[in-house]
Amino acid sequence: MARLPEFREEQEYRILRESAASYAANELAPQAEELDLEPAAWRVKKAISKAGELGMLSALVPEEKGGGGLDDYAFCVALEEIAVEEAGIAVALLAHNAALLPSALGEFEGLITGVGAESYPACLAFPGEISLRDGKVSGKVPFAFNAVDCPFITLIPTDEAGTRAATVSADATGVSAEPEAYPLGLRAACPGSLRLEGAEPSNLISGGNMLEAVERALYLGLAAVSVGIIRNSLRKAYAYARERYQAGKMIIEHQQMRLFLAEMLAGVEEGRSLVREASSSPELAPSMIAWLRNTARACQAATDGVQIHGGYGYMRDYGMERLMRDAKYCQMYPSTSQEALLRLLDMSETG
Amino acid sequence: MVATTLSERGRKLLRDFPALGALHQHDRRGIEGLIDLVERAAEYNRTVALPRALELDERMEREPDYFDWEMMREACKYRFFSLAIPEVIGGLASKYMVTGMALVVEELCSACGGIGLAIAAHSLGVAPVIASGAMAHWDTVLHEIVEEEKKGNPVLMAYAITEPSAGTDVEEPEFLEVAKIGLEAKKVKGGYRVNGRKCFISGGSEAKYITMTAATDRSRPLETWTTFLVERDMEGFSTPRVELKMGQRACHAAELLFEDVFIPDSHVLGYEGDGIENGILIIMAASRGPVGAIATGIARGAFEHFLAWTRESANGKRPIDEDRIRMALADMYAALEENRGLYLGHSLGGDALFRNAFTHPIFLSAFMIPRRVRASKPYASLLNSYYGKGLVNILFRYFIKDDDATDMLAKASLAKFACADNAMALVARALELMGATPSPERRWVEKAYRDVKLTQIYEGTNQLNRLALFNAEIAGTLKIEIPGPFKKGVR
C-alpha cells in the first residue's frame, strides 16, 4: 500500500499496533465478507474472543481490577488497526469496552456478576431515556451495538444525572431486544434497539460522571475506527489504481485519482493526530471534534475509494462498497453531527 | 398559469417544471402526453414498485440470481418498454421521447432506483436501433417488443459497451484509440465471429436482444468500432454471472460471454466502423440526461422520506420544528430543483436534436408502405443493402446534425455528473441528519444511499463526464461526426 509517513509514537504503542494488525489480518481479513453478509453470533463471538490476547476484551479496565489496562490512546491504536480489516468487529469491541467502562470507573454496590472479559460482546445501551425507579430499570434505547445475543447490557439511567450505571442480564425479565431489520453497515456489531420494562439490574455501579465517560469513549473510539476505514480505503484504492489501466496508463496517473488518494493520505495523518490529542484529554469536546472530522473524512474516503474502483467498486467482491456503508454508520452514532456541533458550542461557553 | 382541467399531479408537474408549464401554453397535447406518462409511473410506483422495493432489495443481496419478472410483467401494462419506440411502430415515442423518458425515470426511481434502472436499461438497449437508423429491425424486433408488451410479456433489450478491461475507455474516442480491448467481432463470410466478454450489463441476463458495440479488429478499436444487434438465442452466447451490487439491485448487472458467436451482416446497426459515433456518443448524448434523472429520482425519494421523518415526533419534539432542519430541507429542495433544471434542459434539447423526426412527414412517409411488406425479408435485406442503408442514412442525417449532437453530448454529460453529485450529497446529508433514529423512513434513505452511488459511476464515471463536457464544450476538441451515407466498410 501507499507508505504513510511514519507516525511518531512511543515503542509500546508501536508494538501494540503490530499485534493488533496481525490479529486483524489473521482473524478478520479472511472472513470480512462473511462478517458483513452473515454476521451470525457465533462467528462474531469467535472473532472477538481472539482479541483477548490484545487485552481488548477489558481494555479500559485497570490491571489491578483484572482488566487489560490499556490507556485511551492504546485502545484507539488497537481499534484503528482492527478497523483496517473489519470496522464492524472494531465497533463491537468498542461497544463492549464502553459497556465495561462503568465497572472500571466506579464503585460496585453489591455483587458484580456477568461483567467480565469472558462475557462478550456486551451491549452499551446508549443513548436512550432510561429511568431507575425502586431498583428497577425501564426505558427505550433506539439504537445500540451488540444489542442482540449479548450477555449483559450496561445502562446509565438518565434521571440520575448519569452518575450511576446498571448492568442487566440480557435474559432478565423485562428486557427485550430487536435487531435492526436491515442494517446499512457495521453488521458484525449487530445494531438493534432495546426495551426495558422494570428489569432488575444485576449490578449497580456508582461514582464519577458515567454518562460523560461512556460518551467520550464512543466518540473517541469511533474516531479511531474511522481512521482505520480511511486507511483501508487508501490501501485498497491505491493498490487498485496501480493495477488498473485506462487510456493506456495506470489510472493512478490520472490526476483526479491522485487527488482522491492524497486526500485520504492527509486524512489518515490528520485523523490520527486528532485521536492522539483527544485521547490525552479527559474532556468530552476533543473526542467529539475528532469524531466529527474523522467520520466525515471516512465517509468521503470510502466513497472516493469506490469511485476509484469504477464499476468494480460497486460490487461486493472488491470489499470497497462495504467501507462506504460502515463509514456512514460511524457518522450516525452516538449522535448526529449537528447535535454534536451544537453541544460543542455549549460546552465551550460554559466551560 | 396552469390550466385547471389538469389532474392534481399534472398541475404539480407543471409547477415543478416551469419550462414544461410554459411549453404547455404552446403545445397542450404534447405536454399532456408527458403528464400522462408521469401519472402512469406514479401509479406503477404505488401498486408495484413501492410495495416490493425494500423486500426485493434485501432478497437480492442474499439471492443475487433472483429476478422479479412479475414487476416487469406489470410494467407492460403501463407500456414502459415502448417509451423509446416511435409511434409509427406502435410505441409511445413522439416529439418528447427523451423528456418523457427522463420524467418517467425520475418518477420510478423516486420509489426504487433498482426497479427504475431495470425499466430504463431496456430503453437504453432500444436506443441504438433507433438512432443508427437501422430500420430493417424496427418492424421485426421493435414491433415484437410492442406487440408482446400489449400481451403482458416483457421482451427486453440491453445495451453493452463495457468490457472487463475497458470501461471509461469505450466512452471517449481519444481513450478508445489506445484502449486494451478484449472482445473482437472478426469479419467472416456473411457476418462476424465474436469472442470475448462484456461486463456490468444492466438487464443483460434477461434481455432477448442486446445492442452491443465492439471492435472488428482489436488492434484498431476506434476505427473498427461497430454496433451489433445480438440475439440471446445465438449459439455460443451466454450470461455466466451476475454481480452482487451494493444497490439498484432489482436490476441485474450481467456478464456476457461470447464464444464463437456468429452475428450476420444484417445485424450491424449503422455502418461498420461508425460505432463510437452511432453506437456510443449519440446514445450518450440522449441517455446521460435521463441518467441525471435517475439520480434526481433517487434523491427525491430520499428527500420525501427524510421530510416524513422530520415530521415524526420523538418525545413531543419534531425535527421539522428546528431551524437547522428547515435550512437543510431548503438546501435539499434547491438541489432537486437544480437537478431538474439540468436534466430537463438537456432532455428538451435532446428532443430538439431529433427535430421532431418521429412526427415529421418525410419520416412518416417511409411508413406508408404496409407493415406486412416492411416486416418482410426482402424489404429488410433491401434496407440492409449498401444502397438501402445509404438512403436511410440520408433520411436520418437530415434530422440529426453533427454540431447539435456534439452540443447535446456536452449538456447531457453536464446534467449527468452534476445531478449525480448533487443527489449523492443530498442523500448523504439526509442520513447524517437523521442519525441512528428508530424510524421506518431511515431504511429507505439508507437504501437510497446505496442506490445513488451508482449514478456517479455508470454511463461513464463522473470524471469521464467532466472530461466530455470539457472536450465537447469548453475546449471544443471533441466533435461528433456522424458518418455520411454510403460509408464503406473499414477494411
Ligand SMILES: Cc1cc2nc3c(=O)[nH]c(=O)nc-3n(C[C@H](O)[C@H](O)[C@H](O)COP(=O)(O)OP(=O)(O)OC[C@H]3O[C@@H](n4cnc5c(N)ncnc54)[C@H](O)[C@@H]3O)c2cc1C
Ligand atoms: C451497476 C452497473 C451497471 C452498469 N450497466 C452498464 C450497462 O448496462 N451497459 C454498459 O455497457 N456498461 C454498464 N456499466 C459499466 C459502466 O458504464 C462502467 O463501470 C463505467 O463506465 C466505468 O468503467 P470501469 O468500471 O471500467 O471503471 P474504469 O474505467 O476502470 O475507471 C476507474 C477509475 O479511473 C478513472 N478514470 C479512468 N480513466 C480515466 C481518465 N482517462 N481520466 C481520468 N480518470 C479516469 C475513473 O473515473 C474511475 O474513477 C455498468 C456499471 C455498473 C457498476
